[in-house]
Amino acid sequence: MYNVLMFVDSGVDDSFALMYALLHPDINVVGVVSGYGNITKEQSVNNTAYLLKLASREDIPIIAGASGPLSGEIAQYYPEIHGEEGLGPIILKNNIGKVKAFDFHKIIEVVQSYSNNLIIVGLGRQTDIALPYIIYGENVFKHVLAFYIMGGAFLVPGNITAEAEANFYSDPWAASQVLEKGRNIFLHPLNVTSKAVIPPKVIDYLSITSRSPFKAVMKPAYDYYLEAYKKNIPGIQAAPLHDVLTISALVNRKLVKYIQRKVTIGQYGKAKGLSMADFRPKPDAVLVEKRDWIGMEVDVPAFISDFVKVFL
DSSP states (O other): OOOEEEEEOOHHHHHHHHHHHHHHHEEEEEEEOOSSSSSHHHHHHHHHHHHHHHHHHHTTTTEEESSSOTTTOOOOOOOHHHHHHSSTOOOOOOOOOOOOOOHHHHHHHHHHTTTTSOEEEEEOSHHHHHHHHHHOOOOTTTTEEEEEEOOSSSSOSSSSSOOOOOHHOOOHHHHHHHHHHHHHHEEEEEEHHTTTTEEEHHHHHHHOOOSTTTHHHHHHHHHHHHHHHHHHSSSSSSSEOHHHHHHHHHOOOEEEEEEEOOOOESSGGTTTTEEEEOOOOSSSOGGGGEEEEEEEEEOOOHHHHHHOOOOO
């Protein structure tokens, strides 16, 4: 059993990842930090509360994350991709009441409660993972076993700029802090997550046969997301669920193949959010504890099979 503290911004793919985690028998979600990203912090918190309510898991604490990046820049949202409130066409005004959300210190309580038995899964901007390092010091996550993070793009184009992926681009300073101070980090960049596509026929099948409490949410959210992808990537036939791959890789250890390299993040100009690593056959020597695990290959059929199994 994996005890998981999830950091999300509750757009479509984050929401699918949270659904996956709540359904998986080997994952124990011990808290969800919801912050800005694809949508506002408030919308993110509401979406998380809605999904926990559907799953009858309102016992799981929701922690309100940051409203914007550490730079102080105004956060940019993507309703054209994720919908007005982050779940495609689904509007929650009549589906959820007042949400109880804990303040940031709850993260420390959770980490201490599961000392040496906790995985952090970071699926959105890295702001909320970086802040505890700034507030509580570099040893704040010393007893976290590993970080599974969706972010970056290595040897492939970005999805915000030609070089940068959205999570790292939106707060490169936070991403740099996490990668510099965190240990045992498993990165799932666009070079693997963009291949983690779930075909529409799979969603159609699950919308009929699934017994999950999320059955009614999956198809409208996915269909909206796919149509957005079709506008940005002409000819695409299926939508990638970047964040689902990240948490699926935690419980399916052969799903992604990694290499160890030290990762740094560009901060300014055209290099803003650029994820960099030394891919030469003989890279410069770096201490083992400073290296990160970079996902380079993914078994797509195994990913789809696992997705179906979990959501059935």
